[in-house]
Amino acid sequence: xxxxxxxxxxxxxxxxxxxxxxxxxxxxxxxxxxxxxxxxxxxxxxxxxxxxxxxxxxxxxxxxxxxxxxxxxxxxxxxxxxxxxxxxxxxxxxxxxxxxxxxxxxxxxxxxxxxxxxxxxxxxxxxxxxxxxxxxxxxxxxxxxxxxxxxxxxxxxxxxxxxxxxxxxxxxxxxxxxxxxxxxxxxxxxxxxxxxxxxxxxxxxxxxxxxxxxxxxxxxxxxxxxxxxxxxxxxxxxxxxxxxxxxxxxxxxxxxxxxxxxxxxxxxxxxxxxxxxxxxxxxxxxxxxxxxx
Amino acid sequence: xxxxxxxxxxxxxxxxxxxxxxxxxxxxxxxxxxxxxxxxxxxxxxxxxxxxxxxxxxxxxxxxxxxxxxxxxxxxxxxxxxxxxxxxxxxxxxxxxxxxxxxxxxxxxxxxxxxxxxxxxxxxxxxxxxxxxxxxxxxxxxxxxxxxxxxxxxxxxxxxxxxxxxxxxxxxxxxxxxxxxxxxxxxxxxxxxxxxxxxxxxxxxxxxxxxxxxxxxxxxxxxxxxxxxxxxxxxxxxxxxxxxxxxxxxxxxxxxxxxxxxxxxxxxxxxxxxxxxxxxxxxxxxxxxxxxxxxxxxxxxxxxxxxxxxxxxxxxxxxxxxxxxxxxxxxxxxxxxxxxxxxxxxxxxxxxxxxxxxxxx
Numbered sequence: 001x002x003x004x005x006x007x008x009x010x011x012x013x014x015x016x017x018x019x020x021x022x023x024x025x026x027x028x029x030x031x032x033x034x035x036x037x038x039x040x041x042x043x044x045x046x047x048x049x050x051x052x053x054x055x056x057x058x059x060x061x062x063x064x065x066x067x068x069x070x071x072x073x074x075x076x077x078x079x080x081x082x083x084x085x086x087x088x089x090x091x092x093x094x095x096x097x098x099x100x101x102x103x104x105x106x107x108x109x110x111x112x113x114x115x116x117x118x119x120x121x122x123x124x125x126x127x128x129x130x131x132x133x134x135x136x137x138x139x140x141x142x143x144x145x146x147x148x149x150x151x152x153x154x155x156x157x158x159x160x161x162x163x164x165x166x167x168x169x170x171x172x173x174x175x176x177x178x179x180x181x182x183x184x185x186x187x188x189x190x191x192x193x194x195x196x197x198x199x200x201x202x203x204x205x206x207x208x209x210x211x212x213x214x215x216x217x218x219x220x221x222x223x224x225x226x227x228x229x230x231x232x233x234x235x236x237x238x239x240x241x242x243x244x245x246x247x248x249x250x251x252x253x254x255x256x257x258x259x260x261x262x263x264x265x266x267x268x269x270x271x272x273x274x275x276x277x278x279x280x281x282x283x284x285x286x287x288x289x290x291x292x293x
Numbered sequence: 294x295x296x297x298x299x300x301x302x303x304x305x306x307x308x309x310x311x312x313x314x315x316x317x318x319x320x321x322x323x324x325x326x327x328x329x330x331x332x333x334x335x336x337x338x339x340x341x342x343x344x345x346x347x348x349x350x351x352x353x354x355x356x357x358x359x360x361x362x363x364x365x366x367x368x369x370x371x372x373x374x375x376x377x378x379x380x381x382x383x384x385x386x387x388x389x390x391x392x393x394x395x396x397x398x399x400x401x402x403x404x405x406x407x408x409x410x411x412x413x414x415x416x417x418x419x420x421x422x423x424x425x426x427x428x429x430x431x432x433x434x435x436x437x438x439x440x441x442x443x444x445x446x447x448x449x450x451x452x453x454x455x456x457x458x459x460x461x462x463x464x465x466x467x468x469x470x471x472x473x474x475x476x477x478x479x480x481x482x483x484x485x486x487x488x489x490x491x492x493x494x495x496x497x498x499x500x501x502x503x504x505x506x507x508x509x510x511x512x513x514x515x516x517x518x519x520x521x522x523x524x525x526x527x528x529x530x531x532x533x534x535x536x537x538x539x540x541x542x543x544x545x546x547x548x549x550x551x552x553x554x555x556x557x558x559x560x561x562x563x564x565x566x567x568x569x570x571x572x573x574x575x576x577x578x579x580x581x582x583x584x585x586x587x588x589x590x591x592x593x594x595x596x597x598x599x600x601x602x603x604x605x606x607x608x609x610x611x612x613x614x615x616x617x618x619x620x621x622x623x624x625x626x627x628x629x630x631x632x633x634x635x636x637x638x639x640x641x642x643x644x645x646x647x648x649x650x651x652x653x654x
Contacts, residue, residue: 225566278421
């Protein structure tokens, strides 16, 4: 039974990684940049929900809504102020700027909320549900996390494949110049992508803090890196890839911690990533682009 | 003198003269200030770390600027160098050799261990490209951190003892633990001095600048600029990539030893992802492929957060804003215009000089 328990925990953690990775992969697909500040947007989402429910006494759904709205606006503002002027700049300059934004968000949070750990009350109440006569328990938050993740994944796939804005997004990610010639507003499309990615980060932040109820200014950085790993694992730029990568990463992490060593948990996760990339250099579902001379 | 003039006229020569000039002048000024006792204890404590960071930045510039591959795990090599160097220094402390010799041998051993790690990591990593390569170096950096965190090393009369995850060996009475798992090392004798750091910086600059201007260095840059073209004219791309990567790792290891032997306690978490990023920031702000830029950026950005200590809690916030502002300015149309204006003025000057030269003749 403990195997099943670990599997459920793994899928739950993996779903959170998958939601973050979806945001990562969309932003990467369209802006071709590693947005290192993404993990810190998660942290901002967590704090927003925390403030709304704990300080203001709002109900949980209102707290989640506030987190999503604030993070969406934050994502668009960051894009406009920090990344847009660098659209023609070399990739490394954008990367360093993203790191600067990440430092900025962490330290702003440190100034506003202090360095002490806040204990987050889960947005999903209720006691664990017993299964198989109590041998196995599932926390309600686990179910909510997994269901949310699947809904987000399905909606995003439909959105990018069927809707007009989604088509524009794919066009911009393929070729900005050609998309502009076709009458697509590239700036709006990129902003929209950042808005969606950051909104997803807010949801991930609330779910992450509900499952692991400690909140500090650096809460987002490690999940951010892991989700980035998950996105690469599944093939960066691919939505189903990010989903599969996230779930696999979560399951591997929990199993490695349970059966091998908690201290080497992260090392094992990264070792698996390296092995996957050596066998499939473009990730599990990545597209192979041949190099032209 | 004529030779020096000729050398200074080439780009390579100019770079070398500027790099060495900056380092030597900075060293002399600091020594004078130290002698006059005008350096705050805070800045004095920063001198060795600055040297270590300069070596780190110059060595990372070899990977990122010259080889053109983004590495996000450079702190991993620093960690390997620091801990192997500390183990070496502890082993040597009983030999009675003079301290500078102990330090030099430890630094060399740290460099060799990091170079070995560089080969182990470089062979698989360099098969990948771009962001995939970056994430794998990040992964290796985290793996090194995790492994050092569960590493136990002890020394007694029968030699060195190693174990992973938990302490599985018994030490003899005269033995001592060197690396104690997540607790790291403590009670290290501080062998590093500013002078030794300065010497290490000079050696690094000498070797790396010479490498860049050698046949091998040009081959590495050819691989960076166009791998397929380099391949087709018979350059072994794998070999040169690995060479640059391993040399970069070796210097990072030496810097790590210098850094590790500057503190009495060190833990593996000191060399995490954030440290790798810090070094990358030095390299990018100093200019990719620009060695003396790395030297200046590493020095300034190590001192800057300390200077900002007066503003207290806002310190890192201001650092972040400055970082973003510098990147934005570096790539803004404003800077382009300033550069263009300067270029125009220089052109005019040259034309005038030419004309007056003609008239004179």
